[in-house]
Amino acid sequence: MIHARGLARTFEGRGRGKAKEEVKAVAGVDIDVAEGEIVGFLGPNGAGKTTTLRMLTTLLKPTAGSATVAGFDVATQSQQVRRSIGYVSQSGSTSPEARAGEEVMDHGMLYGISQKQAESRGRELFEQLDLEGLWERKPQAMSGGQRRRLDIAMGLVHDPTLVFLDEPTTGLDPQARANLWTHISDLRTRRGATIFLTTHYLDEADALCDRILVIDHGSIVASDTPDALKRQVAGDLVSLVVADASKAAAAAELLGRIADTEVEVTAAQAGTGAQAGAGVSARVRGAGHEVAGLIRGLDAAGIDLDSIEVRRPTLDDVFLDLTGRSLREQGA
Amino acid sequence: MFWRETSIVFRRQLRMALRNPAWVIIGLVQPILYLCLFGPLLEPLAGTLGAENAYTLFVPGLLVQLGLFGALFAGFGLIAEWRAGVIEAERVTPASRTALLLGRILRDVLQLFVQGLVLIGLAFLFGLTGSLPGMALGLVLTVLLGAACAAASNALALTTKSEDVMAPVINSVALPVLLLSGILLPMTIGPQWLQVVSDFMPTKYIVNAIRELFTGDFWTITTMWGVVWTLVLFAAGLWVGTRTFRRENA
Numbered sequence: 001m002i003h004a005r006g007l008a009r010t011f012e013g014r015g016r017g018k019a020k021e022e023v024k025a026v027a028g029v030d031i032d033v034a035e036g037e038i039v040g041f042l043g044p045n046g047a048g049k050t051t052t053l054r055m056l057t058t059l060l061k062p063t064a065g066s067a068t069v070a071g072f073d074v075a076t077q078s079q080q081v082r083r084s085i086g087y088v089s090q091s092g093s094t095s096p097e098a099r100a101g102e103e104v105m106d107h108g109m110l111y112g113i114s115q116k117q118a119e120s121r122g123r124e125l126f127e128q129l130d131l132e133g134l135w136e137r138k139p140q141a142m143s144g145g146q147r148r149r150l151d152i153a154m155g156l157v158h159d160p161t162l163v164f165l166d167e168p169t170t171g172l173d174p175q176a177r178a179n180l181w182t183h184i185s186d187l188r189t190r191r192g193a194t195i196f197l198t199t200h201y202l203d204e205a206d207a208l209c210d211r212i213l214v215i216d217h218g219s220i221v222a223s224d225t226p227d228a229l230k231r232q233v234a235g236d237l238v239s240l241v242v243a244d245a246s247k248a249a250a251a252a253e254l255l256g257r258i259a260d261t262e263v264e265v266t267a268a269q270a271g272t273g274a275q276a277g278a279g280v281s282a283r284v285r286g287a288g289h290e291v292a293g294l295i296r297g298l299d300a301a302g303i304d305l306d307s308i309e310v311r312r313p314t315l316d317d318v319f320l321d322l323t324g325r326s327l328r329e330q331g332a
Numbered sequence: 333m334f335w336r337e338t339s340i341v342f343r344r345q346l347r348m349a350l351r352n353p354a355w356v357i358i359g360l361v362q363p364i365l366y367l368c369l370f371g372p373l374l375e376p377l378a379g380t381l382g383a384e385n386a387y388t389l390f391v392p393g394l395l396v397q398l399g400l401f402g403a404l405f406a407g408f409g410l411i412a413e414w415r416a417g418v419i420e421a422e423r424v425t426p427a428s429r430t431a432l433l434l435g436r437i438l439r440d441v442l443q444l445f446v447q448g449l450v451l452i453g454l455a456f457l458f459g460l461t462g463s464l465p466g467m468a469l470g471l472v473l474t475v476l477l478g479a480a481c482a483a484a485s486n487a488l489a490l491t492t493k494s495e496d497v498m499a500p501v502i503n504s505v506a507l508p509v510l511l512l513s514g515i516l517l518p519m520t521i522g523p524q525w526l527q528v529v530s531d532f533m534p535t536k537y538i539v540n541a542i543r544e545l546f547t548g549d550f551w552t553i554t555t556m557w558g559v560v561w562t563l564v565l566f567a568a569g570l571w572v573g574t575r576t577f578r579r580e581n582a
């Protein structure tokens with residue numbers, strides 16, 4: 001559905017002085033999205049997600065590279081591309097003082113569908129997106145989540161088979177976000193749509209996407225399924241709390257045999273017993289597989305555990321590993 | 333296709349404007365105030381200004397002023413729409429970029445047309461006499477001029493994307509145009525240098541043409557220049573406007 005090669009975009013800095021600085025918003029990305037996929041474009045603010053999306057949706061001319069979207073070239077067949085896609089921009093799509101239903105209908109009619117069709121399709125979408133009873137409501141009198149769902153209804157009114165969503169849940173509370181995730185994954189199950197979405201939320205990419213492209217400073221730094229990304233980069237974090245701190249070194253030795261990183265030993269908070277315990281942790285690839293043997297070994301060596309925890313790596317670990325920065329720290 | 337898209341955009345704009353009572357009231361009160369509060373001042377001067385009827389002098393000026401000012405400020409609404417994401421949402425549809433612009437301009441043009449009708453109609457009560465077909469043609473020129481200004485204003489809005497940048501630009505254009513076009517008083521009563529400067533104002537020729545049309549002089553050089561300038565401005569406005577709407581990154 002989407003094939004981009006070396007897609008790049010530079011902006012002329014609008015500095016008032018003589019110094020013209022060029023901002024390389026997107027520095028040549030390759031993107032392939034197959035029909036029926038939900039692909040996430042994950043990256044911090046300013047990474048180039050919106051710019052890439054605007055190039056793929058014909059809103060912005062690339063400075064280099066090429067792309068076909070839904071089988072059409074974005075540069076030479078923009079009309080056909082526009083007809084085939086739905087786009088939900090980051091910044092909304094309706095006038096605050098217009099009426100929701102009319103906005104959706106007008107939008108549909110601009111795609112060439114009849115007024116009748118636009119209305120029935122619009123009402124159907126309102127129902128599916130939990131917007132019943134808001135047809136006459138002005139967007140300014142809607143909650144953030146409702147407005148975002150209205151934007152999605154706008155993007156879907158002409159029944160596109162390929163949908164671009166730019167940060168669909170930014171600024172929503174956790175409940176509204178989870179709710180929107182259901183609607184987005186419904187798009188595929190109900191209509192077989194292909195979805196390309198951007199986000200700077202790790203949990204969103206994790207929960208929603210079959211595949212993730214990680215973008216940073218305008219370049220794609222990784223592309224895989226969320227699970228594979230996590231597997232390939234970090235390994236699971238295995239944390240033991242040894243009941244008797246004096247046995248921590250022995251435990252660390254055993255953990256070290258299966259670990260892929262240095263073993264860390266920390267003084268743990270007092271365990272259940274009188275004596276202080278110690279924390280022993282390391283990253284282990286495929287820990288689910290290895291941990292049973294580790295426990296048997298610890299048992300044989302007479303080392304008692306207060307607890308054992310295996311934590312799957314998060315996408316934040318992945319991002320940290322790829323870029324040396326945590327996505328979380330950057331904030332929204 | 334093109335006209336359907338234009339009419340979708342136009343009806344959306346009109347619907348929203350009509351729901352805003354301030355828009356309707358201010359639009360209608362403007363011409364009435366001018367006529368009631370300024371017209372009586374001109375009446376005794378008509379003779380010295382070389383006109384038989386003060387209102388054939390005054391009403392064309394007011395028409396052009398309505399066209400210039402109402403339309404030049406049309407772009408402010410567009411900035412608000414751009415900020416809300418409406419423009420981007422419309423540009424991602426296959427609709428013609430010219431239709432997106434024209435639909436908006438038509439709303440401003442309709443407003444201008446209605447204001448012009450009210451103005452001329454009311455002026456009859458005050459004592460306007462003249463050629464009816466001439467007045468109709470004058471109104472057409474006004475509307476075309478307004479369309480050009482609205483298009484230019486929309487283009488400026490999409491380029492600057494900021495009311496704070498746009499307001500001073502428009503004011504610094506509108507004021508000299510207003511003063512040098514002989515809108516309120518004909519330039520012929522001014523000193524030589526002022527007349528020379530005003531010769532560079534296309535709108536002066538348009539005001540003069542509409543004045544002649546109002547008195548029933550259709551086939552004069554003045555009228556011809558006014559029509560030519562109106563058409564030139566109209567074409568230029570549409571061209572600039574469409575180009576801006578089409579341009580990437582707008």
Ligand SMILES: Nc1ncnc2c1ncn2[C@@H]1O[C@H](COP(=O)(O)OP(=O)(O)O)[C@@H](O)[C@H]1O
Binds near residue numbers: 047
């Ligand atoms: N119209 C523009 N003019 C100049 N710079 C821009 C423009 N749009 C985006 N940029 C710059 O390009 C970079 C990428 O922006 P963007 O694609 O919006 O990032 P993201 O959507 O990932 O947050 C940023 O540094 C941004 O400032």
Ligand SMILES: [Mg+2]
Binds near residue numbers: 049050090
């Ligand atoms: Mg963005």
